[in-house]
Amino acid sequence: MDQRAPAQALQPPPSRPSGAGFLQSNIREYGMMLSLFVIMVLFEVLTNGTLLKPLNLTNLILQNSYIVIMALGMLLVIVAGHIDLSVGSVVGFVGALAAVMMVQWDIHYVPATIACLAVGALIGAAQGYWVAFFKIPSFIVTLAGMLVFKGLTLALLAGQSVGPFPKEFQLLSSGFIPDLFSVQGLKVTSLVIGLALAAVMVMVNVKGRATQVKHGVENEPFGFFVAKNAIFAGLIVYFAYLLSSYKGLPNVLIVMALLIGLYTFVTNRTTIGRRIYALGGNEKAARLSGIKTERLTFLTFVNMGLLAGLAGLIFAARLNTATPKAGLGFELDVIAACFIGGASASGGVGKVIGAVIGAFVMGVMNNGMSILGVGIDYQQVIKGLVLLAAVFLDVYNKNK
Amino acid sequence: MGAILEMRGISKSFPGVKALSNVNLTVEAGEIHAVVGENGAGKSTLMKVLSGVYPHGSYEGDIVFDGEERRFRTIADSEKIGIIIIHQELALVPLLSIAENIFLGNEPARFGVIDRSFVFRRTQELLRKVGLKESPDTLITNLGVGKQQLVEIAKALSKEVRLLILDEPTASLNETDSAALLDLLLEFKAHGIASILISHKLNEISKVADRITVIRDGATVDTLDCRAEAISEDRIIRAMVGRPLADRYPPRTPKIGEPILSVRDWRVHHPIHQDRVVIKGVSFHVRRGEVLGIAGLMGAGRTELAMSLFGKAYGKRISGSVEMEGRPVDVSTIEKAVDAGLAYVTEDRKTLGLVLAEDIVKNVTLANLPGVSRGTVIDDMQELKVANSYRQSLAIRCSSVYQQTVNLSGGNQQKVVLSKWLFSGPKVLILDEPTRGIDVGAKYEIYSIINKLADDGKAVVMISSEMPELLGMCDRILVMNEGAFVGEFTAAEASQEAIMRSIMQSTMKKTG
Known part of the structure; x- marks a missing residue:
């Protein structure tokens, strides 16, 4: 490539790939959408049209909204080169906090909601602080957070379920x-x-x-x-x-759609989004380019905490009660959604739309298999294998 | 005495670069043979050929050891017949003990169970041989560099060594440790073990070496015999650098203005060993339209100086003052340094310069995103225009500016990093080894870019280990050694001999 050609070497004209060529070079993006489509068609056929019945479709959205919302934050965390294992526990904790505030302390739902979101962001900040400024691996910090907030949920609820929520608050997910x-x-x-x-x-x-x-x-x-x-x-x-x-x-679909739009815009078009990708792609180079890598890492965790708080509120409103077991294992679905959606575990790569599609792939499989009567045992097995297969295809495509 | 090793007509090429051409090296049994040459002359490549890092078939020429032609496919092949290399960067596992390191990959074991008592006894024996008074159970991390070096040598001895190769063994050692190491080599010699010693420290070489082979530009230029007559250091230096300066540098008529950057009393401590002073209170300035070279051997502190100036990207407990165009500026963070008009183009473009998975566009604008944004929103068409204009002006060869930088050649990657820093609008550019790993044609292009920058009124500080490059490009050259400037030459005064001499003299003053 680097021959001793004259400096004003002719630039090759931009190539116009054919349709098939274009599809091939963008297989990563369209492949995801195609696989979601195939999975939906598959379950639509297998369930004799139950999957896309209006009632079921509504349920599908309500069931997955909190996973999708958290996947938006998790994608940024993963792109920045980290992971957050605590989100499931944070969902439980914030839900419990909301219940205690609204039901037991009788606080109006508006200030209570704001306070809960702030607590979510604060939790993210507390964890991001150790990761960003003390360079403690995020896996460890958030594993600790997972235990801490699971415990605090139990303590806050004293082992009981607390509910029901005020009518207006329930509208967040049932309206x-x-x-x-x-x-x-x-x-x-x-x-x-x-x-x-x-x-x-x-x-x-x-x-x-x-x-x-x-x-x-x-x-x-x-x-x-x-x-x-x-x-x-x-x-x-x-x-x-x-x-x-x-x-x-559903109201929650509107919230979700707005957030998806916002995060797509932020990651694709803004300086902060660009810097997060650079940070994950090569932290040292990003730092030497004048990017405040530590602050940026910190902010991705604050953002993750805020979204986990929102998801906690939505989930609590949906169940209309806060239970000590709320949020259990959510982190696995959220992380799987990002990786199925093409994010790279080593950072720097991943798209919002991919994570959203990944979340729906998981959601449709959950929903479809439940309709088909597949037991929770084999659902897990199949989901695990799908995750592995999706990432394998990604790696295979890249190496080809 | 007969030759234990003969390397005949060794040639080795990398894509675009001929690293070795027709090198001959003969080591006699039981001698200490020094190999000297400038950075990048091909010494390390030659040793990698000898030790099997580059397998037979990837180079031309023959290796004859003990009178037999050898074809090494791996390092294990060369180790089996007693050729052991100790690299400049020590290859010890810090959290394992001395004994575990010595027998790493070579553990005496029965059915996979290590014979601990044998390992312990044998290690004690070896440590006695190299004169290291430590328990075999001591962890490597608790030893100083000098002692670690001795562990490496003990490890070599555990393998029936016939020819020991030491690559810059005393580079990071203090005086006493260096002297002890050299005595050890002399002792080995008495036991009939031959050694190859690669070193920059000519005083050490004249102390122990029997013969000296000088390598320059990938070829053997001379073999000097020190046993017959004393060889002066001038004689060695002349052989090391004596090459004609061909017309490899684009001409430039310097138009030098007033000083832009002035640095005073800049002191930097090591980031981990904070009581070690890495930069010892240096002062310098560079003027508008000037290309200032900083010469020195590897480890002299040039990169450390540059990175500590650039927003404290290196070092701790930094003190000193920086002025830009006569006004004191704050360069305590990278952002502030960039705002003040500084740019630092790293020597290590792959790990410190580029986000390799991203395309050219995104790399070019990374240090100045506000320059292509309205508020926080990036205008991608403006961004594209910027990337395309640099593609044209710097002749970046690529299929499109949306090509991932990982797929570009070294020269084009370097141009992308340069574009990034040009777009940040600097007044002073510090270029650290700007042509490292780049072929000759692309080098010429980089030189032309540097000349253009100086003509445009920017100040360029060029750090390079290739002296001809500094002589060909710079208006003024500062010589750095061990964290201090030890010489300053104008373009007219500078010569490779003069620069080398000022380095060697300052080293000698310190090591006696």
């Missing part, structure tokens, strides 16, 4: 977008929101492509671009329709 005009059982408002969402997505994509074309850097074949957008818009509208024919869009 739906209120419908303004109901037509024959169809929640029109929800459907309109779905349509609007699809339209916004297409618009953003078209605008992005226009900028790329202007600068001559688009490399996605036009047909592919159109097909991709048509499929995604179609799927969004279809799912919105399914949900609208039951109770409408």
Whole structure:
């Protein structure tokens, strides 16, 4: 490559890969979506159409919302080159705290919710402090946190379940977008929101492509671009329709969608996102480029704590009670979601959308296998094997 | 006496670089044979060929040991017949004991169970031979560097050594430890063990060596016999550096202005051994449009000086003052140093310079993301424009700026790191070994870039271990040794002999 060519060597014209070539070079991203699609179709067929029944689809979203939300934070932690094993315990602890505050101390749900989120962030800060500034491996710090907060949950609840929560608080996970005009059982408002969402997505994509074309850097074949957008818009509208024919869009879906959008934007387009990837990719080089690597690591843990707190509130509101066992093992699902979604255990690599898809792959399998009556024992076995297979394919593709 | 080792016509190439060409080395039985040469002359490569690190077939030429042609495929092959190499970086496991280290990978065991009492007794014996008074159970981490060196030698002796190769064995030792080590070599010689000693310390070499082979630019230039007549150090230095300066450097007419960066009384302590002073209160300045070279041997403290200036990226208990354009500036963090107009281009681009998994675009803008952002949002088209403009002006050869930097050649990677720092808008660039591991053609391009920077009114500090490069490029050269400047030459005064002499003289003053 580095021959002694004259300095003004001709640059090769940018290559325009064909459709198949494009798909091949982007197999990582589209492969994930494709596998989620295949898994959904598989269970849809196996369960004789139960999977995508409006009721079940609604449940699927409610069941997975807290995993998806935590996967957003976990992705940043993993990209920065760390891990957080404590999130399951934090979910339990924050849920318990919320119950104690609202039910036992009778504090209004708004200040209580804010206080709980703050406590989540504080827990993240406490753990991030040791990881970032004292260089204690995150595996150890958060393993300690896992034990500590599991214990504190038990202490806080005195071993009992505490509930029920105020009605308004329950709406966080059991509420739906209120419908303004109901037509024959169809929640029109929800459907309109779905349509609007699809339209916004297409618009953003078209605008992005226009900028790329202007600068001559688009490399996605036009047909592919159109097909991709048509499929995604179609799927969004279809799912919105399914949900609208039951109770409408769940509140928590809106929260989740906003967070997914926010975190996608932060990781792809902002300086802080860019710096987290650089930190995970090569910490020393990032530091020598003037990036405050320690502070950044600290912030990823604060963020993780905040999201784990939110997930704790959602989970408690869904069960309508705080139990000592809440959140048990959630960290495994969350971490698995990130790795199934293509994050690298050594840091620097991973996408928000991948983690979200990974979470839904796990969720659909959980849900589908439960409908099929597969026991909890073999569900675990299958999930474990899927995790291994997904990461194997990733590594295999990279080495090829 | 007959030759125990003959290396005949050894040539070895790496992609783009010819490291050794037709090197001959003959070591006689029971002699101490010194191999000297500049950094990068090919000494270590030659020893790696000899010890089987580079297997037979990856080089040309023959190795004859004990009158038989040998073809080593691994280090184990060369060790089996008694060729043992002790590397500059010691290969001991710190948290294992002396005995465990000596027999590592070679444990006397029956059915996998180590014979502990044998190991203990044998280790005691070996430690006595090398004159180390420590229990075989002492952990390596509790020993000083000098004693660790002796453990390495004891380890070599445990393997029936016939030819001992020591790569810079005294580089990190103090005077007494060095003297003890050299005495040990003389004792081995009395027992008929031949040694190859690679060293920069010419006074040590003239003390123990029987013959000296000088390597320069990957070729043997001379073999001197010290037994017949005393060889002067000047004679060795001349052989080491005496090469004509070909037209390998682009011409430049310097337009030197007022001083930009002035550093005064800069003292730096070692980050772990905090009572060790690494940089001993140095002062220097560099002017607008000037290329200032810093010469010195490896470990002289040049990188440590540069990194400690750059936001305290190295060292502890740093003191001294820094002025930029006459005003004192705060360079206590990397961010502040960058803001003050400093840029440091590392010698180790793969581990310290690049995020290898990321593309060229993201690496180029990493040190100045606000330069392509509105608020905290990155404008990726602006970013692309920046990357493409550097691709063009620095002639980075790539399929597109979205190519991962891990797939670029060394020269192009270096250009990406340079782009990153140029985009940070520095007034002073410190380039640490800017052409290390780069082939000749790409070197010329890097030199041209450096000249362009100086012409644009920036100040360039160039740290290099390749003296011809400094002589060819710099307006002024400072010579560093053991954490202090020991010489300063203008372009007109500077010569390799003069630089080498100032290093050697300052070393001799210290070691007596």
